[in-house]
Amino acid sequence: MGKIKNESIITLYSKKEKCCGCTACYAICPQKAISMVRDEEGFEYPQINGNKCICCKLCIKVCPIKQIK
Numbered sequence: 001m002g003k004i005k006n007e008s009i010i011t012l013y014s015k016k017e018k019c020c021g022c023t024a025c026y027a028i029c030p031q032k033a034i035s036m037v038r039d040e041e042g043f044e045y046p047q048i049n050g051n052k053c054i055c056c057k058l059c060i061k062v063c064p065i066k067q068i069k
């Protein structure tokens, strides 16, 4: 049996504080692998579908919070 690829190897943010929910990553993904998922407080955070992601890292490049650092 092959390994099931259900987890993305790309990490968009480690904590919620590291994501402002701007949806830039969601908008740029050529694979439409990112969906914005609403949390219990009503804020939307991106979630990567590891089965669709091709690891192009465009979402990492476009993220404004990662560019600050």
Ligand code: SF4
Pocket (backbone or CB within 6 Å): 010, 028, 029, 030, 031, 032, 033, 034, 048, 052, 053, 054, 055, 056, 057, 058, 059, 060
């Ligand atoms: S690495 Fe590329 S394919 Fe994967 S979620 Fe980011 S933009 Fe989409």
Ligand code: SF4
Pocket (backbone or CB within 6 Å): 012, 013, 018, 019, 020, 021, 022, 023, 024, 025, 026, 046, 059, 062, 063, 064, 065, 066
């Ligand atoms: S681009 Fe960065 S800050 Fe914007 S939604 Fe994606 S992970 Fe969050």
